[in-house]
Each structure stands twice: as C-alpha cells, then as structure tokens.
Amino acid sequence: MFQELVHAKAFQNYLEKVDFPQKPQHLYDPIRYILSLSGKRIRPLLVLMGAELFDDSAIKQALPASAAIEFFHNFSLIHDDIMDVAPLRRGKPTVHQKWNDNVAILSGDALLIKAYQELSKCPTDKISALLRLFNATSLEVCEGQQYDMDFEERAQVSEIAYIDMIRLKTSVLLGCALQMGAIVAGADERSQALLYDFGVNLGIAFQLQDDILDVYGNPQSFGKQVGGDILSNKKTILFVKLQELVSPADQEELTYLLRQTIDTEPNKVEKMMDLYAKYDIRTLAIYQKEKFTTIAYEKLIEIQVETDKKQALFSLADALMHRVR
Amino acid sequence: MFQELVHAKAFQNYLEKVDFPQKPQHLYDPIRYILSLSGKRIRPLLVLMGAELFDDSAIKQALPASAAIEFFHNFSLIHDDIMDVAPLRRGKPTVHQKWNDNVAILSGDALLIKAYQELSKCPTDKISALLRLFNATSLEVCEGQQYDMDFEERAQVSEIAYIDMIRLKTSVLLGCALQMGAIVAGADERSQALLYDFGVNLGIAFQLQDDILDVYGNPQSFGKQVGGDILSNKKTILFVKLQELVSPADQEELTYLLRQTIDTEPNKVEKMMDLYAKYDIRTLAIYQKEKFTTIAYEKLIEIQVETDKKQALFSLADALMHRVR
Numbered sequence: 001m002f003q004e005l006v007h008a009k010a011f012q013n014y015l016e017k018v019d020f021p022q023k024p025q026h027l028y029d030p031i032r033y034i035l036s037l038s039g040k041r042i043r044p045l046l047v048l049m050g051a052e053l054f055d056d057s058a059i060k061q062a063l064p065a066s067a068a069i070e071f072f073h074n075f076s077l078i079h080d081d082i083m084d085v086a087p088l089r090r091g092k093p094t095v096h097q098k099w100n101d102n103v104a105i106l107s108g109d110a111l112l113i114k115a116y117q118e119l120s121k122c123p124t125d126k127i128s129a130l131l132r133l134f135n136a137t138s139l140e141v142c143e144g145q146q147y148d149m150d151f152e153e154r155a156q157v158s159e160i161a162y163i164d165m166i167r168l169k170t171s172v173l174l175g176c177a178l179q180m181g182a183i184v185a186g187a188d189e190r191s192q193a194l195l196y197d198f199g200v201n202l203g204i205a206f207q208l209q210d211d212i213l214d215v216y217g218n219p220q221s222f223g224k225q226v227g228g229d230i231l232s233n234k235k236t237i238l239f240v241k242l243q244e245l246v247s248p249a250d251q252e253e254l255t256y257l258l259r260q261t262i263d264t265e266p267n268k269v270e271k272m273m274d275l276y277a278k279y280d281i282r283t284l285a286i287y288q289k290e291k292f293t294t295i296a297y298e299k300l301i302e303i304q305v306e307t308d309k310k311q312a313l314f315s316l317a318d319a320l321m322h323r324v325r
Numbered sequence: 326m327f328q329e330l331v332h333a334k335a336f337q338n339y340l341e342k343v344d345f346p347q348k349p350q351h352l353y354d355p356i357r358y359i360l361s362l363s364g365k366r367i368r369p370l371l372v373l374m375g376a377e378l379f380d381d382s383a384i385k386q387a388l389p390a391s392a393a394i395e396f397f398h399n400f401s402l403i404h405d406d407i408m409d410v411a412p413l414r415r416g417k418p419t420v421h422q423k424w425n426d427n428v429a430i431l432s433g434d435a436l437l438i439k440a441y442q443e444l445s446k447c448p449t450d451k452i453s454a455l456l457r458l459f460n461a462t463s464l465e466v467c468e469g470q471q472y473d474m475d476f477e478e479r480a481q482v483s484e485i486a487y488i489d490m491i492r493l494k495t496s497v498l499l500g501c502a503l504q505m506g507a508i509v510a511g512a513d514e515r516s517q518a519l520l521y522d523f524g525v526n527l528g529i530a531f532q533l534q535d536d537i538l539d540v541y542g543n544p545q546s547f548g549k550q551v552g553g554d555i556l557s558n559k560k561t562i563l564f565v566k567l568q569e570l571v572s573p574a575d576q577e578e579l580t581y582l583l584r585q586t587i588d589t590e591p592n593k594v595e596k597m598m599d600l601y602a603k604y605d606i607r608t609l610a611i612y613q614k615e616k617f618t619t620i621a622y623e624k625l626i627e628i629q630v631e632t633d634k635k636q637a638l639f640s641l642a643d644a645l646m647h648r649v650r
Contacts, residue, residue, distance in 0.1 A: 026474075027467060027468060079434060082426075105407060106408065106471055106474075109434075109437065109467055110467040110468075112434065113464050116441060116456065116460050116463075117461075120453065120457050120460055127452055131444070131445040138438045139438050142435040143349055145431060146349040146352040150351065
C-alpha cells in the first residue's frame with residue numbers, strides 16, 4: 001500500500017496548487033469547503049493507478065485527469081445533497097445546509113466547469129479521447145441519479161433495473177477514472193476497455209456489498225446504523241430480490257412493513273430480516289456480489305501487462321471487497 | 326440579412342440531429358422543452374458568423390461549437406430561473422415550474438455536459454483551444470450570476486462593479502461565441518482577440534441599452550412593462566449612476582422610494598424618473614452605452630479582413646443597437 005500513499009500525496013500537492021479565486025466568495029468558498037472534507041480520494045487514486053499500470057512515467061501527466069474526476073465527483077455530491085435534502089456529508093453540514101440552495105447550485109456548476117478546466121490541462125493529443133469518455137460517463141452519472149430518484153417514487157423495481165441504476169450512478173465513474181489513466185499512459189483500446197470493465201464491475205460489486213452490510217454488517221466495523229436502509233424503505237439488492245420472490249401471502253406482510261416506522265413497529269428491521277431469511281435473500285445477494293467481483297477480476301487478469309504490475313489494483317480491489325488472500 | 330436565415334436554418338437542422346435519449350424522461354424531456362422555446366438563437370449565429378468572417382468553408386465545421394454555446398446558454402437559463410424563482414421564460418413555464426427544482430437542477434447539469442459533448446465533436450486540432458476558452462468563459466458566467474445575486478442583497482453597488490457584473494454574466498459569452506467561430510476557421514490570435522472584444526463590448530452596450538429602454542423605451546416597441554426595473558428596485562446603470570451622484574438631501578427621497586411599492590406609492594416610477602432627470606442620468610447612461618458601442622465597432626474595424634466580409638457583423642450590431650445607417 002506504500003505506493004498508494006505516494007499517489008495520495010502527489011494528488012494532494014497537485015490539488016493545493018489548483019487556483020480557486022477568492023472572489024466571488026459565495027462561489028468559491030463552498031468549493032474549497034467540499035474539497036476540504038476530502039473523503040477517501042479513491043477516484044483520483046484510480047486514475048493514477050490506471051496510468052501506472054501501463055507507464056510509470058505517465059503518473060505525473062495523469063494528475064490533471066485525476067483532479068477532473070475528483071472535481072466531478074464533488075460536484076455531483078453538492079447537487080445530489082440538494083436533491084436528497086441531505087443535512088450532512090462526511091459528518092459535516094452539506095453545502096446547501098451551510099449556505100443555501102442557490103449557493104449550492106451555482107458553486108456545483110462552477111466545480112463541474114473546473115473539472116473540465118483540469119481536462120484541458122491534460123496532454124493535448126489525449127484531450128479529445130479523454131473528453132469523449134468523460135462526457136459519456138458524466139451523462140450516465142446524471143441518468144443514474146435520475147433513475148435513483150424515479151425509483152423512490154415507484155413501488156416496484158426489477159433487479160435488472162436496480163443494478164443498471166447503481167452501474168450508472170456510481171460504477172461507471174470508477175471505470176472512467178481507471179480508463180482515463182490508461183489513456184494518458186497511451187494504453188491500446190483493448191486494454192483500456194478491459195480496465196474500464198474491471199472498474200465498473202468492481203463498483204457494482206462494491207455497491208451490492210454495501211447493501212448487504214447495511215443489514216448483515218458488524219455495527220462496529222461498518223460504521224453506520226445497521227438496518228438504516230430497511231427503516232427508510234430504500235431500494236437495495238436485498239429489497240428488489242425480495243420483491244421478485246415474495247409470495248402473495250407474504251406480500252401482505254411486506255406491504256404492511258413498508259408502511260411502518262420505527263415508532264409504529266419497533267421490530268420493523270427484525271421482521272424484514274425474517275422475510276429476507278425465509279427467501280434466502282442474503283445468499284442470493286452474496287451470489288450476485290460474487291458474480292460481479294469475479295467478472296472484475298477476470299477483466300484485470302485479461303489485461304496484457306506483467307502480473308506484478310497488476311498487484312496494486314488486485315490489492316485495492318481486495319481491500320474494497322474485504323477479501324483476504 | 327439573408328445569410329443569417331441560412332445560418333439559422335443550418336443550426337436548426339444540426340440541432341434536430343443531436344441525440345437526446347428518450348429515457349430517463351425527467352432528465353431529457355426538460356432539455357427538449359427548453360430548447361424548443363428557442364428564443365433568438367443569437368449566440369449560435371455569432372459562432373457561425375465568427376467562422377464565416379475568416380473562412381466561408383468553415384461554417385459547417387463550426388456547427389458543433391454553435392450547439393455547445395446554445396446548450397450552455399440554455400443550461401444557465403434553467404439554473405438561473407431556479408435561483409431567481411422565475412415562473413416564466415419566453416412566456417412559458419420555466420423548467421422548475423413545469424416539473425420541480427430537482428428536475429431542473431439535474432437536467433441543467435446534463436445540458437451543460439451535452440454542451441461539452443458538442444465541443445468534443447469540433448475539429449480535433451481545435452478542441453484544446455476551444456475547451457480553454459469555453460471553460461474560462463463558463464466560469465465567468467457563473468461568477469457574474471453570483472455577483473448579480475450578491476448585488477441584490479447590497480444597498481450600494483458602484484458603476485464599475487455593475488458593469489463588470491453584466492460583462493461577466495452576459496457579455497463574455499457573446500465574445501466567446503464569436504471567438505470560437507474564429508478558432509474553428511483558423512484565425513490568428515490577434516484577430517481572435519479583436520473579435521472577442523467586439524462581442525464583449527457590444528454585449529455590455531446592449532445590456533446598458535436594455536436598462537435605458539426599460540425606463541425610456543416606447544412601451545409598444547420595447548415589449549415589456551416600462552419602469553419594471555424601477556418597481557422591482559433592480560440595480561441598473563441608471564440606478565447605480567444615481568446612487569453615485571445623489572446629494573444627501575435627495576438621498577432621503579431615494580431611500581423613501583426604494584421602500585415603496587406601486588400600492589404604497591402609485592407614482593414611484595414617475596418620482597424616480599424625476600430624480601433621474603434632476604441628475605441627467607439618462608444622458609450619462611447613453612454616454613456609457615455609446616462608449617462601449619464605439620469600442621465594439623473599433624475592434625471590428627481593426628480586424629484585418631476585407632471590409633465587405635465584416636458587413637454582416639456590422640449589420641447585426643446595428644440591428645441590436647437599433648441603429649440606422
């Protein structure tokens with residue numbers, strides 16, 4: 001993991017040199033604020049690792065692309081938090097909460113444009129390819145956010161539609177990050193596509209795991225309230241699987257539970273878990289998670305570079321998927 | 326003006342071929358809607374005229390850039406209308422009014438990304454320069470919108486600050502449109518800069534004229550309620566000029582008027598116009614408008630191409646500034 005710290009440091013140094021003007025304050029202060037909340041910086045790391053996989057010496061050239069991805073990600077957080085009326089982000093007030101909706105809309109817009117400004121600093125002969133990939137991915141992320149909001153209004157969501165939503169909303173950006181690194185490093189198109197697929201499938205597997213851990217995770221290590229998704233009737237892989245399999249008799253119980261809160265039904269989480277157990281939903285969800293994880297690893301294996309060079313990405317994937325090898 | 330109709334038709338044909346997916350509906354329907362409200366399409370026309378000035382044969386190649394500018398403009402309308410809580414746009418319900426704020430935020434975001442998707446379709450060797458100009462301009466437009474909102478909260482705004490705000494919010498995009506056309510047509514940097522300055526100065530002059538016509542325009546030909554800016558206490562060139570010149574004695578009257586509505590003071594417009602007359606504000610504003618118009622024309626004159634070729638831009642400027650020559 002030593003190399004990851006080197007990348008993180010390089011990214012941080014680069015970020016500190018990006019120019020955000022002092023004025024107008026209400027436009028740029030929120031940008032400095034959201035970027036200071038930092039988070040895991042997993043996406044810029046993927047850009048740098050994607051470059052490193054094909055050419056060690058291309059890492060520095062990949063820094064603007066890594067900033068573009070991080071800026072895009074933070075732009076989407078600012079706007080998603082308005083739409084989701086979220087009060088907190090990484091334990092701190094969200095931008096629209098700290099300032100107001102208008103400030104959050106406009107500073108988000110400016111941060112999206114700053115992402116493209118980073119793209120314009122990439123090696124000139126690579127800008128066209130990077131721009132096309134980045135645009136297609138950014139639009140998909142918007143589509144994913146829209147489907148996510150649409151699904152909240154719908155009673156029924158199929159498993160296929162759900163997985164496609166998480167692919168668009170969160171996974172394609174991981175694939176895009178890796179592929180942008182590969183593009184900067186001059187990788188051939190076949191290798192680019194394999195690395196992209198590795199990222200997308202790993203991203204889906206990671207999201208499915210998140211759904212599973214919300215119900216079956218160890219509260220200490222998971223760091224969130226267990227059962228939070230059940231209490232808020234969130235569509236998850238467990239929920240959509242149950243919906244597909246539930247018998248007419250149990251549908252009545254499910255419909256009842258969905259109408260309850262922790263106040264009207266203190267055992268809502270336990271009762272929903274009973275339904276999950278009856279239909280073996282946990283096993284089915286783990287099967288899906290494993291399926292996407294396996295596809296991801298297969299794609300990485302298929303890339304034609306020395307196995308040693310892939311070690312860092314395998315380790316990162318293992319760490320994300322809590323795997324021990 | 327015949328050539329302008331040819332450009333308008335070429336742009337419309339191009340626009341109809343741009344792909345906006347059917348799904349998710351709430352993401353792309355609002356985009357189709359705002360683009361269908363059309364408006365004057367002045368910005369894409371400027372791109373095509375900017376290209377034509379240097380190379381007739383580059384007009385077709387400039388179509389994606391013209392779409393990028395029009396998409397950006399419409400993105401900014403969608404988001405500005407949320408921030409301004411505007412119910413109507415071009416006489417029709419605004420996007421946030423017809424759908425809701427979330428739909429307007431996200432479809433606006435998608436339209437901004439679609440603008441960059443058009444940029445990626447520009448001639449490959451020009452993309453880098455176009456991207457840098459477009460990014461810098463887009464950020465400036467955001468800064469202008471932020472200053473505009475900031476100024477609403479402030480009692481005092483200087484003339485310099487006001488003119489800088491309208492330069493950022495509306496004028497730089499006109500300069501950018503013209504320069505993008507020039508870039509596609511392969512114009513040298515000096516000519517690009519002159520054409521940009523022509524657009525920016527013309528844009529400022531046009532906005533100042535709009536401020537003047539709101540008070541002194543012929544209600545029939547102006548098409549808006551005369552005095553609307555006065556009734557809403559809008560910062561205009563007339564207002565900031567008066568603020569700078571008003572005597573302590575008249576300041577009392579001004580402060581009184583700013584606290585009145587049409588209900589508490591039916592003669593608010595007339596009384597404010599009396600103050601304007603006392604300080605000869607109209608003349609001073611017209612002087613400023615003429616100053617920027619003159620700079621604009623000088624910049625256009627300075628460009629090293631045959632005078633014949635500039636005729637279309639002179640005519641367009643004359644039409645915008647209601648000039649007769």
